[in-house]
Amino acid sequence: MRILVDILHPKQAHFFRPLIVRWQARGDTVQIVTRDKDITHLLLRRFGFSYRCLSRQQRGAGLVAELLLRWGRMARLLRRFRPDVALSVTGISTALPARLLGIPNIAFTDTETAVLSNRIAFPFADRILTPAWFVGDFGPRHHRYRGFHEWAYLHPAEFQPDPDRVRAAGINPDEPYAVVRFVRWNAVHDRGELGLHPADAVTLVQELARRMRVYLTSEVPPPPALQPYLSPAPVELMHHVLAFARLLTGESPSMGTEAALLGVPSVVASTWAGRCGNMQVLEREFGLMQVFRRGSDAVQATLALAENPPSAAAIAARRAALVQDLEYIPDVVERHLREVLHER
Incomplete structure (x- = not known):
């Protein structure tokens, strides 16, 4: 089988990794196309x-010009490569060219607030896959599964936390520590949305550091006062570091979801995350995430969590309840691949 995979974001590299490994191992030809981000x-x-x-x-x-450029280049590549199927999270640069060329395509999303890209891409997608609790309905081509994008690469078959790798990065996994995550806020669906005010961000890190060690990871250069807290771990070890943390806090719903799947409670400051099904189910049904629209509220919740954390047994039980019925995402994708190709 010939498969084209469009990867626009670092998280999508993680999402598709297990599938690409599987496909390459069985002899399929995989063309990965990217966006430099x-x-x-x-x-x-x-x-x-x-x-x-x-x-x-x-x-x-410049986003409009970039999309037009991607559509043109994608169309030329699809003509040359002639994949049996094209896959993309969002489908924004694959769905239209693939439809025009008669190539089956599957789009994934877990972001209800990505309204513009969903409206552009989904009318041309042969199948749209979302988590079961996604808020919204895209019609008969919309299929749901019990899982999270993050579960594709954090399922035990794909990932086992390794304390030795954490130690090798200069972090003691046996010492209480928190991971703090700041994001860039420049995605299309981030427009008009907010996380932590700069002053709240500094307060969060400095006050949290009074209670436990803090490792900061940020998409933007932090202010000088926070430079000493930057994590020494390379990016490819961040999931190992996160797995041994006592808590995660900051602005990233995706990393909050990763934390929940690893059994780490999280606090997320975001004006949009609470509108998404993933965050609603993690907060309301499993108590593994707290989402706040106001950054100051997120700071207070983080400090309260650091001072009075749930017991390890309670967190383990919540995680076990969360993951017990989740589907193995590579198998979900393979099933839909077969069905889409059979329909053609």
């Missing part, structure tokens, strides 16, 4: 994957 290419190189970059991330009005 943050650490996407670094991760793909660390995974040992070759790729073709179609564009560099643009901002503001």
Whole structure:
């Protein structure tokens, strides 16, 4: 089988990694195409994957020009490569060219607030896959599964936390510590949304550091006062570091979801995350995440969690309840691949 995978974001590199490994192992031909954004290419190189970059991330009005460029380059690549199927999270740069060329395509999403990209891509997708608790309905081509994008690469078959790798990165996994995550807020669905005010961010880290060691990871350069707290771990070890943390706090719903799946409670400051099904189920049904629209409320909740954490047994029980019925995402994708190709 010939498969094209479009990777636009570092998280998507993690999401597709187990599938690409599986496909390559059985002799399928996989063409990875990318967008030069943050650490996407670094991760793909660390995974040992070759790729073709179609564009560099643009901002503001440049996003329209970038999308048009990607559509043109994607169409030319699809004509040459002639995949049996094209896959992408969002489908924003694959769905339209693939539909025009008669190539089956599958789009994934877990972000209800990505309204614009969903409206552009999904009318042209042969199948749209979302978590079961996704808020919204895209019609008969919309299929749901019990899982999270993050479960694709944090399932025990794909990931086992390794304390020795954490120690090798200069972090003691036996010492109480927190991971703090700041994000860039430049995605299309981030427009008009907020996380932590800069003053709240400094207060969060400094006050939390009075209670336990803090390791900061940030998509943007932190202010000088927070530079000493930057994590020494390389990016490919962050999930190992996160797995041994006492808590995660900051602005990243995706990392909050990763934390929940690893059995680490989290606090997320975001004006949009609470509207998403993933965050609602993690907060309301399993008590593994707290989401706040106001950054100051997130700071107070984080400090309260640090001072009065749930017992390890309670957190383990919540995680066990969460993961017990989740589907293995690579198998979910393979099933839908077969069905889409059979329909054609």
